[in-house]
Every structure is written in C-alpha cells, then in structure tokens.
Amino acid sequence: MNSVLVSAPSNIALIKYMGKIEGSGNKPTNGSLSYTLENLKTFVRLTAIEGAQDQWKALVREDLEPLNLSEKGQQRFLKHLQTLKDKWGIQKSFLVESANNFPSDCGLASSASSFAALTLAAAEMFQAMNPQPWGTDKKTLSELSRQGSGSSCRSLFSPWVLWQHEYAEPMGLEMKDMHHIVVVVEDSKKEVSSSEAHKLVTTSPKFVGRPERAEIRLKDLVHALRFNDWHMARQIVWDEFIDMHRLFETSTPAFSYMTDGSKAVLEDCQKFWNRWQDGPLVTMDAGANVHMLFRNDQKKSFAEYREHFAKSFKVLAFEGVKSDVH
Ligand code: PMV
Known part of the structure; x- marks a missing residue:
C-alpha cells in the first residue's frame, strides 16, 4: 500500500474540554460530551515517499477547500505523525496532504477533524505495513488521536460522544440526525x-x-x-x-x-x-x-x-x- 485517503468529522462540545493535566498528553481536567458533525470533514492523504523527512502540503481536490496551514500548524501535525510512526515502529517517510470540506475562513476550528483523520490514515497505512494487535481498536486510536489534539479523540465516534479519561466512547442515545x-x-x-x-x-x-x-x-x-x-x-x-x-x-x-x-x-x-x-x-x-x-x-x-x-x-x-x- 503506497497511499491512503481517509476522512474524519469534526465535533462540537456541549460540555467543554477546557484545561488539561500538564504533561499528560492532553488528558482533560474534566470529562466532556460532544455531538459529531458528520458534514464537516477533514480529508488526509498519506503517501510513502523516499527521503528522510515527512512533509505536509495542502490536498488539492475540486470538492475541497484549499487549506493554508501555518508553519507551526504543519509542525504540530507532523509531530503527531511521528508519534504514530513510533507507536507502530515505522521508519519510512511520508507526505501528508490535508484539506477540509468546509471553508477555513469561517472561524470553525478543524483541529478535531484533522488529527482524527491523520490518526485514522496512519492506522490504515501502518497496520498494513506492520500489524499490531491493537492496531484497529477504536479506543486505542481515540487515545492516540487525543495525544495530537484532545478534542479529536471524540471524532472517532458518533453521534453523541463522552470523553472522560484516556479515550472517548460513543453514548448510544436514541436522538440522531440533529x-x-x-x-x-x-x-x-x-x-x-x-x-x-x-x-x-x-x-x-x-x-x-x-x-x-x-x-x-x-x-x-x-x-x-x-x-x-x-x-x-x-x-x-x-x-x-x-x-x-x-x-x-x-x-x-x-x-x-x-x-x-x-x-x-x-x-x-x-x-x-x-x-x-x-x-x-x-x-x-x-x-x-x-x-x-x-x-x-x-x-x-x-x-x-x-x-x-x-x-x-x-x-x-x-x-x-x-x-x-x-
Ligand atoms: O482539542 P483542542 O486543544 O483544540 O481544545 C478544544 C477546546 C474547545 O473546543 C474549546 C472545547 C472542546 O471540548 O472541544
């Protein structure tokens, strides 16, 4: 497998994650509850490349909004990729391309959907390269995603989601299609x-x-x-x-x-x-x-x-x- 393309949705918190335990990899000081916004998505394409360094660039596709990630934003994204590579013991380098299906100038944060999509893309690619017993377990992936951006751990589930400690979990409420x-x-x-x-x-x-x-x-x-x-x-x-x-x-x-x-x-x-x-x-x-x-x-x-x-x-x-x- 040379390339994977994966998307993940954003989410809106109704009980907020605000405040984290220092040095804990984004563990929250309180539990939170969110609703997954299925229509607001980030797409991530991960491609294995030659060379020593991972790279980021905007994913260009007609149906997606062009993304302009700051240098700091790119570094944070690539740092998360490195965490995921270490977890699977992957040595190769990758090109990460990402974009949202919603405008980036509308004041909507996309860190939840971006980090969730990167985690899912890496899991699919790395699991094929070096299978791990926990490699497709949603709770483990949610926990890994949390380390990149706290709120992203809730985007692995839908529609109502609880996040209390290491990872998020779906709530199984009847109310759907909000x-x-x-x-x-x-x-x-x-x-x-x-x-x-x-x-x-x-x-x-x-x-x-x-x-x-x-x-x-x-x-x-x-x-x-x-x-x-x-x-x-x-x-x-x-x-x-x-x-x-x-x-x-x-x-x-x-x-x-x-x-x-x-x-x-x-x-x-x-x-x-x-x-x-x-x-x-x-x-x-x-x-x-x-x-x-x-x-x-x-x-x-x-x-x-x-x-x-x-x-x-x-x-x-x-x-x-x-x-x-x-
Ligand atoms: O995941 P972060 O570090 O972008 O924090 C998200 C914080 C809020 O969006 C304000 C609340 C939340 O729970 O999503």
Missing part, C-alpha cells in the same frame, strides 16, 4: 489559540471548582439527554459555555472571544426560546461564532432561525446528511 447551524459572526483567525486558552484558564480564580462544576453538568446533561428533557439540556449547555467564557475573561491576562455580534445572536436566541419555550441547544467554542443544534422534529424552527440570522450574518447550515453553505 440539524446544525453556525452563525458566523467573525471569520478571521482568532488571536488566542485553544492550546493557549487551556493554559491561561488555570490562572483564573474561577478555575477553582471548574472541574467539579463541569462534571456535575456532564452527569446532568447525560441524564437530560437520556430522558429527552430538552428544556433541561438546553439550560445546562447554555450555562456550560458561559462558564467557559467567564474563565477566559477572568484569566491573567484576560481575553475574550465574545464580540458584539455574538452577544446579539445570544440575545435573540433567548428571546426565541422565551417566546416558544423550545429551540436549539446553543453553544460557543473558543471563538466568536454561535453553534445551534436542533432536533429532527424542530425543522420549522431550524429554518426560521437560519433565515433570521442570515439577514445579518453568514450562516452555515447543515441538514441531515446533505450540507449546504449560505
């Missing part, structure tokens, strides 16, 4: 990367008790989702991203991803919810954009939210298996 909107209020590169945010939040006085607060919410959210208590789930998910953003704002130095645009979108979401007593799960990552997840039976409100926000912002809307960008 609809997903991203209201893009900011599409420039963020000033504080999530790697830096993980370090900075530990300086916040609010980080005391943060792992405990997140663990309680995690337990409550699992319960709410299992029992279809959408009202409760929505409140927990809201409190959770606000808690994470408060950590950012009280760190030393303090920083914030919330813009006036984010605040306006959140205010509208509150108004809609109060009017209908129903609506999406709303969350924000380490960025200014607002993510919303709708149940399948909320198709009408999905369309209404989408139309409403599209008047002022770019809205990415992902319905079922088909995806389209507005």
